[in-house]
Amino acid sequence: MTFTPPVAEQRFVLEHVAGLADLSSSDRFAEATPDMVEAVLEGVGAFAAGEWAPLDRTGDTVGARWTEDGVVMPKGFPEAYRAYVEGGWGTIGAPAEHGGQGMPFAIATAVLDTLGAANMGFALCPTLTVGAIEALMHHGSAEQQAAYLPHLSTGAWTGTMNLTEPQAGSDVGALRTRAEPVGDGRWKITGTKIYISYGDHDLAPQIVHLVLARTPGAPAGTKGLSLFLVPKYCLNDDGSPGEANDVRVVSIEHKMGLHASPTCVLSFGDNGDCIGELIGAEGGGIAAMFTMMNNARLNVGLQGVQVAERATQKAVAYARDRIQSARADGASREPVAIIEHPDVRRMLLRMKAQTQAARALVYLAAGNVDRATLGDADARKRVDLLTPLAKAHGTDLGNEVASLGIQVHGGMGYVEETGAAQHFRDARITPIYEGTNGIQAADLVGRKLAMDNGGVFLAHVEAMRAEASDAGLRALIDVCEEVGRRLMTADVDDKLAASYPFLTMLSVATCGWLMERQGRIARDAEGDPIFLAQKQAAARFYVEQIVPEAMGLKAAASARADVLYAIPADAFAA
Template sequence: MPFTPAITEQRFVLDRIVAIGELGATDRFAAASDDVIDAVLEGAGALAAGEWAPLNRIGDTIGAKWTPDGVVMPDGFVAAYQDYVDGGWGTIGVPEEFGGQGLPFALQTAVLDTLGSANMGFALCPTLTVGAIEALSHHGSPEQQALYLPHLATGAWTGTMNLTEPQAGSDVGALRTQATPRGDGTWSIKGTKIYISFGDHDMAKNIVHLVLARTPGAPEGTRGISLFLVPKYRLDADGKPGDFNDVRVVSIEHKMGLHASPTCVLSFGDHDDCIGELIGAEHGGMRAMFTMMNNARLNVGLQGVQIAEGATQAAVAYARERIQSARAGSPDKSPVAIIDHPDVRRMLMRMKAQTQAARALVYYAAGQVDRATLGEDGAMNRLEVVTPLAKAHGTDLGNEVASLGIQVHGGMGFIEETGAAQYFREARITPIYEGTNGIQAADLVGRKLGLGHNQDGDGAFAALIADMRSEAKHERLITLIDACDAIGRRLQTADADDRLAASYPFLTMLSVATCGWLMEREGRAVPDSEFGRMKAASVRFYLDQIVPEALGLDAAASASADVLYALEPEAFAA
C-alpha cells in the first residue's frame, strides 16, 4: 500500500506539544523558521514515500545477507541511503560546529519518525548514528570530533553501539572485552559483541563502532568500564578510511523481524590488530554510555510511533476497501466496507488515538532535549523522568497497535502478503532492546522519582504532576493524575521488592496520565478542518476510554510483592 507521511500531524504536535516556535526564537535554534520546518517535513516525506517505503517489503522478504567479505544489503538500499546522505537528512539536529544544520532535536525526531514509518528496519541505521554523534559530541576529544563528526553527521559514515556480550545480556558490568595500552596513546581491543544493529553493511565507506571494554586492573562491575572509538577502517594521514582494523562480522542473526537491519555478532582483534581510541576518561564508560543510551531510548520509543503509524495506515486502507456484510440494523442489506462496522471502528479509533498519544509523548521528550540544550531550568530533570515513559510506553503502544492492525485485516492479517504481520513482527523487539521495558520501569521508580528534590521534598516527578494538574480538565484524567501522585510518593519510601513489583503498572499509569495531559492540550487547539475533526475525535476517545483503563491498574501498582514470592522457583513449573 502507498505510504503517506503524517506531515500535518507532525507539524501540529511540534507546534502544540514541543512549542517549536519558542525554540526557533532562541539564538541556538534561530535556523528553525516556519518555512524551514515545513520544507524539512515535506522533503523527508518525499524521500520516505518515494524511496524508503517501496523498499520496506523487499527488506523484509530478502533482507541483509552475510558474506565472507561483509554484509550486503538488498537491491535498492545503497542508492536510497546515498540519497539520504546527499540530501543532508542526517545533519538536521547536529550542531553547526560539527558539520550539522543546528536545528532542534525535535525536528530531527520528526524526520526519523517519517523515515521509520516508511521503513523501520532501514531507519535503524541513521538512528544508531545519531547516538554515536551524541556520545562523541559530549565526550569525544576535539581531535576525535574533528575527524569523525562531520562524516557521521552527513551519514557518509555510520555509527554503532557495542555494549552487549553473550555472557552478560543486560548486565553491562559483566562484560569481558579487553582494551590494552599500546604505548602510543591508542589501545588494542579484543572481544566479542552481540546484537549489534547495522554492525556491518555496504552502504557507507566506514563504520564507527563505540565499544565498551575493560582496561588492565579496572575495578569489577560498571565502575571499571571505559568507552572506545573503533572504526572498521583506520584513518590514514588525510583522515580517510585506510587499513582494515581487524573488526569482523562473524554472523548475522536470523530474526523474527527487522530483516533489513543486520544484527551482527562482531569479533574485535582476532588477529591482535584492532586499534581503538579512548573516549573520555578511563573508567568513564558508563557516563558516556548513558549519553548514548538515553538518546537511543527516546529513538526506540519513536520506533513504537513509527510502527503504530505504518500499521494504522495499512489497517485504515484495508478497512475502507474490504467489503463484507451489511451494517447491523440497516434496512439496506447490501454489504458495506468493514470500516462501517462498529467493532472495526472501535479498533481503528483506538489505533489512531494510541498512535497520536505515543507521538505526543515522544515528541514532548524530544522537546525537553532541546530545552535542556538551551539550559532551561528543570528541563534535564524533566527529560530524565519522561525518558523511561517514552521508551516503554511508546513501544508498548507500537505492539498494541500492530496487533490491532492484524485484527482489522482479519484472516488476511495472518497472511504475510498483506504486510500487516510485518509490523507486528518488527514491533516485538522494541520493548526488549536498549533496556527492556521492565528495566525502564525499574529506572523510573529506582532513580527518577527522587530527581531534583528540594528542601520541601519535591522534585522533577512532583513538578510533572503539578504541570499536569494545572492544565487537566477531564474528570477521569484528574483522578488518574491524583492516583499517580499518591502511588509515586509512596513508592519513594517503599522497600525494594514492593517498589519494583509496582513499577510496571505505575509506569503505565503515569505514561497514560502524561499522554492524556498532552492529548487534552492538543484537543484545545484543533483547527476547523478534516484533520481537526479527526484529532478532536481521537482526543475524546483517549480521554473517555483509555484514561479510565489506566485507573484499573491502581490495585496492581499499590500491591505488595508478597504474592510474587509466594511460590518457590520449582513451583512455577507445576
C-alpha cells in the same frame, strides 16, 4: 504499500506539544521557523515515501545477508541510503559546527519519525549514528570530533553501539571485553559483542563502532568500563578510511522481524590487532554509554510511533477498501466497507489515538531535550523522567497498534503478503532492546522518582494537574501522585514489583494530558477541518476510554512484592 507522511500531525504536535515556537525564538534555533519546518517535513516525507517506503517489504523478505566479506544489504538499500545522505536528511539535528544543520532535536525526531514509518528497519541505521554523534559531542576530544563528526553528521559514515556480550544481557557491569594500551595513546581491543545493530553493512565506506570495554586493573562492575571508538577501517593520514581494522562480523541473527537490520555478532581483535581510541576518561564508559543510550531510548520509543503510524495507515486503507457485510443497524442490506462496522471502527480509532498518544509522549521528551540544550536545567530533568516512559510506553503502544492492524485485516493480516504481519514482527523487538521495558520501569521507580527527592516527578504531576480538566484524567493524575509518593519510600522489591504498572499509568496520564490539550486546541483552531475533526475524535476517545483503563492498574501499581515470592522459584514449573 503506499505511505503518506503525517505532516499535518507532526506539525501540530511539534507546535502544541514540543513547543516549537519557544525553541525558534531562541538564537540557537532561530532558523527553525514554521516555513522551514514545513519544508523539512514535506521534503523528508516525499523522500521517505518515494525512496524508502517501497523498500520496506524488500527489507523484510530479502533481509540483510551475511557473507564472508561482510554483510550485504538487500537490493536498492545502498542507493536509497546514498540518496538519504545526499539529500542531507541525516544532517538535520547534527551539530552545526561539524557539518550538521543544528536544528532542534524535536525536528530531527519528526524527520526520523517519517523515515522510520516508511521503513523502520532501514531507519535504525541513522538512529544509531545519532547515538555515536552524541557520544562524540559530549565525550570526544577535539581531534576525535574533527576526524569523525563531519562524516557522521551527514550520515556518510554510520555508527554503532557495542554494549551487550553473551554472558551479559541487561547486566552491563558483567562485560568482559578488554582494552589494553598500546603506548601511543591507542588501545588494542579484544572481545565479542552481540546484538550489534548495523554492526556491518555495505551502505557506507566507514563504520564507527563505539565499544564498552574494560581497561587493565579497572574495578569490577560498571565503574571499570571505558568507551572506545573502533573504526571499521583505520584512518589514513588524510583522514580517509584506510586499512581494515581487526573487527570481524561473525554472524548475523535470524530474527523474527526487522530483517533489513543486520544484528551482528562482532569479534574484536581475533588477530590481536584491533585498534581503538579512548572516548572521554578511562572509567567514564558508563557515563558515555548513558549519553548514547538516553538518546537511543527516545529514538526507540519513536520506533513505536513509526510502526504504529505505518500499521494504522495500512489498516485504514484496507478497512476503507474491503467491502463486507451490511451494517448491523438494518438500514440497508448492501455490504459496506468494513470501516463502517462499529468494532472495526473502534479498533481504527484506538489505533489512531494510541499512535498520536505515543507521538505526543516522544515529542514532548524531544522538545525538552532542546530546552535543555538551551540551558533549561529543569527540562533536562524532565527528559530524564520522561525517557523511560517514552521508551517503554511508546514501544508498548507500537506493539498494540501493530497487533490491532493485523486484526483489522482479518485472515489477510496473517498472510505475509499483506504486509500487516511484518509490522507486528518488526515491532516486537522494541520493548526489548536499548534496555528492556522492565529496565525502563526499574529506572523510573529507582533513579527517576528519586531525582530531587521526588521533586521532578511531582513537578510533572503539577504540570499535568494545572492543565487537565477531564474528571477521569484528573483522578488518574491524583492516583499517579499517590502511588508515586508511596513508591519513593517503598522497599526496593516492592518498588520493582509495582514498577511496570506504575510506568504504564504515568505514561497514560501523560498522554491523556497531551491528548486532551490537543483536542481542546483542535476544537478552537482554524485549519483543515478534516484534520482537526479527527484530532478531536482521537483525543476524546483517548480521554474517555483509554485513560479510565489505566485507572484499572492502580491495584497492580499498589501491590507489594510478597505475592511474587509467595512460592519458591521451583513452583513456577508446577
